[in-house]
Amino acid sequence: MYASNESIEIEVMDKDIKAEPTENESTIPDYKMMVENLEFWYGSNKVLHNILINIVKNKVTALIGPSGCGKSTFLRTLNRMNETIPGTRMEGIVRLDNVDIYRDIKDPSRIRTRIGMVFQKSNPFPKSIFDNVAYGLRVNGIKDKRLVTEIVGESLHQAALWDEVKDILDHSAYTLSGGQQQRLCIARALAIRPEVILMDEPASALDPISTSRIEDLIGELKKDYTIVIVTHNMQQAARVSDYTGFFYQGNLIEYGKTKEIFTRPKIKKTEDYVTGRFG
Amino acid sequence: MQTPINKCTRPPAVKLEFRPKSKGYIPRGATFLAVAIIVVMLTIILGNIIHGGMGTISVDFLTHPPENGMESGGIFPAIFGTVFLVMLMVIAVVPIGVLTAIYLHEYTSPTSRITKIIRVAINNLAGVPSIVFGLFGLGFFIGFIGGGIDSIFYGSEGPVWGQPAIIWASLTLALLTLPVVIVSTEEALRTIPPELKDASYALGGTKLQTITRIIIPQALPGILTGAILAVSRGAGEVAPIMFTGAAYYLPYLPAKLNDQFMELGYHIYVMATQSPDVEATKPILFGTVLVLLVLTFMLNFVAIYIRSRMRRKRVRV
Amino acid sequence: MRKLIFKNKSRIWEFFGEKFIAINAFAALIAIVLIFIFIFKEAVPIFTDAEIKQEASLDKMVFKQVYYEGRDAKYSWQPNSEVPKYSLFPLFIGTIKAAIIALLFAAPLGIGAAIYSSEFSNKRMREFIKPIIELLAGIPSVVLGFFALMILATTLQDVLGLTFRLNATNAGIALGLAVIPIIFTISEDAMTSVPSSLRDAATALGANKWEVSMTTVLPAALPGIAASIVLGFGRAIGETMIVLMASGNAAIISTSIFDSVRTFSATIAAELAEVVFGGAHYSVLFFIGSLLFIFTFLINLGGDMALTRIKAKIQGKL
Numbered sequence: 001m002y003a004s005n006e007s008i009e010i011e012v013m014d015k016d017i018k019a020e021p022t023e024n025e026s027t028i029p030d031y032k033m034m035v036e037n038l039e040f041w042y043g044s045n046k047v048l049h050n051i052l053i054n055i056v057k058n059k060v061t062a063l064i065g066p067s068g069c070g071k072s073t074f075l076r077t078l079n080r081m082n083e084t085i086p087g088t089r090m091e092g093i094v095r096l097d098n099v100d101i102y103r104d105i106k107d108p109s110r111i112r113t114r115i116g117m118v119f120q121k122s123n124p125f126p127k128s129i130f131d132n133v134a135y136g137l138r139v140n141g142i143k144d145k146r147l148v149t150e151i152v153g154e155s156l157h158q159a160a161l162w163d164e165v166k167d168i169l170d171h172s173a174y175t176l177s178g179g180q181q182q183r184l185c186i187a188r189a190l191a192i193r194p195e196v197i198l199m200d201e202p203a204s205a206l207d208p209i210s211t212s213r214i215e216d217l218i219g220e221l222k223k224d225y226t227i228v229i230v231t232h233n234m235q236q237a238a239r240v241s242d243y244t245g246f247f248y249q250g251n252l253i254e255y256g257k258t259k260e261i262f263t264r265p266k267i268k269k270t271e272d273y274v275t276g277r278f279g
Numbered sequence: 280m281q282t283p284i285n286k287c288t289r290p291p292a293v294k295l296e297f298r299p300k301s302k303g304y305i306p307r308g309a310t311f312l313a314v315a316i317i318v319v320m321l322t323i324i325l326g327n328i329i330h331g332g333m334g335t336i337s338v339d340f341l342t343h344p345p346e347n348g349m350e351s352g353g354i355f356p357a358i359f360g361t362v363f364l365v366m367l368m369v370i371a372v373v374p375i376g377v378l379t380a381i382y383l384h385e386y387t388s389p390t391s392r393i394t395k396i397i398r399v400a401i402n403n404l405a406g407v408p409s410i411v412f413g414l415f416g417l418g419f420f421i422g423f424i425g426g427g428i429d430s431i432f433y434g435s436e437g438p439v440w441g442q443p444a445i446i447w448a449s450l451t452l453a454l455l456t457l458p459v460v461i462v463s464t465e466e467a468l469r470t471i472p473p474e475l476k477d478a479s480y481a482l483g484g485t486k487l488q489t490i491t492r493i494i495i496p497q498a499l500p501g502i503l504t505g506a507i508l509a510v511s512r513g514a515g516e517v518a519p520i521m522f523t524g525a526a527y528y529l530p531y532l533p534a535k536l537n538d539q540f541m542e543l544g545y546h547i548y549v550m551a552t553q554s555p556d557v558e559a560t561k562p563i564l565f566g567t568v569l570v571l572l573v574l575t576f577m578l579n580f581v582a583i584y585i586r587s588r589m590r591r592k593r594v595r596v
Numbered sequence: 597m598r599k600l601i602f603k604n605k606s607r608i609w610e611f612f613g614e615k616f617i618a619i620n621a622f623a624a625l626i627a628i629v630l631i632f633i634f635i636f637k638e639a640v641p642i643f644t645d646a647e648i649k650q651e652a653s654l655d656k657m658v659f660k661q662v663y664y665e666g667r668d669a670k671y672s673w674q675p676n677s678e679v680p681k682y683s684l685f686p687l688f689i690g691t692i693k694a695a696i697i698a699l700l701f702a703a704p705l706g707i708g709a710a711i712y713s714s715e716f717s718n719k720r721m722r723e724f725i726k727p728i729i730e731l732l733a734g735i736p737s738v739v740l741g742f743f744a745l746m747i748l749a750t751t752l753q754d755v756l757g758l759t760f761r762l763n764a765t766n767a768g769i770a771l772g773l774a775v776i777p778i779i780f781t782i783s784e785d786a787m788t789s790v791p792s793s794l795r796d797a798a799t800a801l802g803a804n805k806w807e808v809s810m811t812t813v814l815p816a817a818l819p820g821i822a823a824s825i826v827l828g829f830g831r832a833i834g835e836t837m838i839v840l841m842a843s844g845n846a847a848i849i850s851t852s853i854f855d856s857v858r859t860f861s862a863t864i865a866a867e868l869a870e871v872v873f874g875g876a877h878y879s880v881l882f883f884i885g886s887l888l889f890i891f892t893f894l895i896n897l898g899g900d901m902a903l904t905r906i907k908a909k910i911q912g913k914l
Contacts, residue, residue, distance in 0.1 A: 081477065081481060084477065109484060112483040116481065119474060119478065121474060123475055123477065125475065125479075126475075126496075126497065135479070135484075139482060139483060139484045139485075139488050139492065140483050140602040142600070142602070151600075188478075188482065189482070192482060192602075193600045301806065301807070302804065302806060303807070303810070306806065306809075307712070307716050310708040310709065310711045310712035310716060311712055312708070313704060313708025313709045314713070316705055317732065320773065321731060321732055323747075324735070324740075324747075328743070375623045378617050379621040381617060381621075382621030386614070386618070396625060397622070400624045401624045402896060402900050403896055404624050404627060404628055406830060406831075406893070407631065407834070407889065407892060408834025408861055408888050408889075408892055409737075409834070409835075409837075410836040410861045410864050410865050411631065411885050411889050411892075412631075413864075414635055414638075414864065414882060417868070418634040418635065418638050419630060419631075422634075454627050457623070461624070485610055486610075487609070487610050515736025515737070515738065516736070516737075517736075517837050518836040518861075521865060522868055544736060544738045548741070548837065548840070548841065551746065552840075552841055568742055571736065572739055575734055579730070579731075579734045583730065
């Protein structure tokens with residue numbers, strides 16, 4: 001189907017090889033990413049203290065906490081995005097499926113094709129809708145027009161945006177509404193088929209309808225992807241996530257199944273936060 | 280027993296009287312006068328040049344070579360020479376200037392030693408007197424580089440590259456206008472929102488890819504502005520090219536890189552100071568000045584227009 | 597779900613690409629160093645070559661010399677006479693004279709216009725003044741020199757009845773026109789950068805608009821205004837074409853501002869074409885160039901450092 005000198009290999013992965021653990025089973029959950037002893041500095045200012053957290057595969061993990069407590073910084077350490085800022089320092093181990101993403105991989109841009117990111121404020125490129133979604137493919141060496149078009153279409157479908165833009169793919173991305181732009185950014189991140197998607201408050205700048213669409217999307221996406229989402233909206237975390245981690249002043253105070261964090265938190269500070277006593 | 284609370288019941292003994300305020304009419308008038316004088320002088324200069332030169336401007340004037348010892352004919356070779364000169368200059372200065380700005384903005388932090396040293400160098404380059412650039416062009420480009428090329432490739436044939444030539448003049452001008460391009464590009468780079476760069480990195484783009492695919496396209500208006508301002512400046516400078524290639528009269532147009540050339544500014548200088556018959560050459564002289572002025576102003580106007588649109592335009596809708 | 601495998605990115609391109617960018621970035625630095633080296637290189641014989649030192653050594657350039665038997669020692673610049681004379685003093689006087697006249701002309705106008713623009717004018721006036729100044733800044737110096745030579749000189753001579761048509765004042769005024777934009781821009785910037793919190797404080801105590809300007813803004817902007825004058829002076833010293841065309845190019849020492857003068861830069865421009873390569877005159881001209889380079893380097897360094905410090909102070913106080 002594709003030109004024989006194409007150096008792209010395509011594997012088909014069978015979705016249902018492993019039965020998904022239910023809440024009652026005592027099997028150890030499948031961890032996609034494991035973080036040990038993570039510490040982080042902006043210059044001489046330490047902002048993350050000894051973080052230990054395991055992200056479960058094909059589940060949604062929410063990170064909550066008051067603003068400024070390091071959630072976004074932590075998220076960015078998961079795909080080495082902090083290295084684009086000069087003067088930062090990190091210690092500890094971040095693993096993706098047994099790969100130490102800091103020490104085993106030399107070029108950070110390689111890991112970002114496996115761990116994608118959607119930002120708080122939608123940031124489409126000043127290009128057409130099509131070119132936005134295709135950017136990740138092109139920048140990673142995929143030039144075959146047919147393949148690119150096919151993947152762009154798939155991604156826009158996955159992001160529930162296809163019907164709205166299928167006739168205006170060549171229009172500038174800025175002609176879309178805020179909610180549409182954010183879904184475009186999600187489609188763009190999906191196009192490179194990452195294994196993990198990091199979302200930094202993806203709906204905080206959107207109206208309630210767009211927000212609920214994105215939350216539905218997240219529910220759909222977790223079947224194929226592992227998702228970590230930072231949110232300051234507790235109700236959103238409760239609605240959307242399977243696991244929740246509570247961050248406070250650079251520390252991971254408590255982490256567990258979302259249901260338990262919100263109904264039977266083990267640590268007082270967590271309880272104070274989720275009951276709204278501060279935040 | 281309670282201590283009595285001190286209550287201030289009497290008004291202060293001395294009533295404060297504020298003196299009548301000066302409204303500043305005199306300073307206002309004086310500074311307005313300063314503005315007026317500047318405007319008047321500008322009008323006088325431009326008015327005189329337009330008045331003296333308008334009659335000479337014609338299609339013929341712009342397309343014919345000079346005749347009759349500069350007393351009639353046109354200034355086409357000077358226009359051609361100027362255009363050729365600044366084109367070469369732009370090819371040299373824009374890439375170096377843009378890359379310098381990108382290096383400063385994307386690769387170094389503002390407080391690092393390297394940044395400070397480079398900035399000091401740029402600021403000083405901007406302040407070097409134009410005649411010193413001319414000396415440098417003579418000593419370095421013509422003497423060292425040109426002379427070096429001659430001795431390696433041409434032996435004792437006589438100077439081929441080690442003499443005044445349009446390539447050396449344009450490289451000298453490129454050095455002179457380098458700060459202009461750097462400053463303008465940096466201004467454009469500062470307007471690029473970091474979210475755009477973040478998006479590119481998050482999709483697996485490398486720094487170089489982000490620079491070529493996102494940053495440079497976004498910075499294009501600023502780069503263009505810098506290039507145009509550099510051209511405008513380069514077309515007007517005479518001291519750097521006096522000894523590096525400009526000539527008053529040549530029977531040919533510059534065709535090879537080591538040819539000499541005629542140039543508008545230089546033409547004005549020589550004609551104004553060394554004409555045997557000042558009255559006879561006056562019309563041509565004024566016409567040439569008018570052409571140079573119009574050229575400069577048009578370029579500046581375009582550059583400023585692009586720059587103001589760039590400042591007002593925001594990336595996000 | 598399909599899994600994509602991407603080609604390995606060519607790390608070689610990335611590496612060389614970044615090195616290429618870095619090399620270009622050092623161009624400005626390399627240029628300054630090269631300029632320094634090559635200008636000085638040609639001036640060095642004045643200190644090292646015995647033959648050249650006979651004609652033009654450092655003390656011959658600085659101190660009074662006796663050129664002819666029986667006559668007094670004088671300062672004289674006449675490189676092309678039978679007994680070549682290389683005193684820098686007349687050129688120094690000429691340069692300073694022209695520059696001072698330029699600043700006496702440009703500083704009041706530039707600072708005055710800046711004060712008007714920043715403190716008195718409304719938005720429309722400001723949007724009118726700025727382009728005017730930019731227009732002035734855009735005039736090539738050869739055109740200003742032309743104006744001074746052809747028009748200003750005649751006017752001055754007619755109105756003031758001068759002996760010398762091309763003189764220091766003629767060149768000084770034209771130089772001033774070239775310097776006004778620098779003084780205006782930096783002074784205006786200094787005034788508008790005064791934080792509004794300072795202005796508000798004065799206003800809240802009952803000062804009217806002019807009093808706020810006079811008591812708060814101007815004193816705070818004074819260092820910036822001073823820096824603008826210094827930088828303008830640096831520009832005036834280095835300017836070539838205007839003085840070349842309008843100053844009369846006579847290397848004489850006098851106190852009258854209506855006498856012709858010769859500046860350092862004009863000397864180089866006027867005489868470089870006729871010198872013997874490698875001779876004493878040649879080396880002296882490069883030496884003058886070195887002086888100009890060092891002097892403007894120091895002035896600009898000082899002015900820029902002052903401005904940076906001023907800006908930091910304003911932001912620090914905020």
